[in-house]
Amino acid sequence: MKIAVLRFPGSNCDQDAFFALTEDMGIDAAYVWHEETSLKGFDGVFVPGGFSYGDYLRCGAMASRSNVMQEVVRFAADGGPVLGACNGFQILCEAGLLPGALLLNEQQKFVCQDVFLKTETRRSPWTSEAADVVRIPIAHGEGRYVVEPEDLKRMEDRAQIAFRYVNASGTVDAESNPNGSVDGIAGILNEAGNVLGLMPHPERATRAILGGTDGKGILKGFELVMAK
């Protein structure tokens, strides 16, 4: 099994993702430059965080129209596992693989801290092995998830809400919402459940010395999709 770690001009979590996958998950991975037009030989895609194309126009807008993302759209349609964290989440929304969009944090500041997430569904490989309450770092200025109310309703009906920001005991409350996301949403799934986007960084929580290992349960999704 081999995971493509995408690289755009301005990506900066690509090395973290590569390290977490290869060193801590024991999963083979390789970098794939945004100009590539094929994902042949890859069994999963990690869309990393950073500031692709300097966040010009909108976060993720330019990256979502790149060569490699057009391949990712096809790959996802065939059921391949795709994970986007932080800027990767923004890119997946801009590419239309996930509903909604990410806006400037309501609190008007960049937030860099550990947060707690409640795993809201078990229906996807991305969430089936995650802890009930996940402790994980965030680092973003534009993480306020918004979506049209009717789309939100449809997402809830189809169990597409993967993670919500909660307090340490697992309760959704306004104080634990770091960016003003609607309903405290931190991560979402596509309808089929093979694409996950989330603002937190699972690749930064894969060994104790980094502050925790709860990210491993999420990254395990790559293996679980393959095992199916």
Next chain:
Amino acid sequence: MARISQTIDVARAQILVTLKPSLLDSAGRTVASSLQNLGFTEVGEVRVGKLIEIELAEFSEARVKEMCEKLLANPVIERFEIKEIV
């Protein structure tokens, strides 16, 4: 980058992209607070948008609309208005 502005009959499109009114504009809120700090106490809500100008070999509203839909604006969060600059 190709420049066509030297030609005499260059067309220009101006696109105004704004956040949907239903969405909180964090940048606008910060600007409002700065203006109030500077003594502009009459300032209420501020909304910040983007102005995009494009040089074109010829102006076609349909083509510019397509550019907006494919890249320049995100229909989930934004609205856009197109003007031809003469």
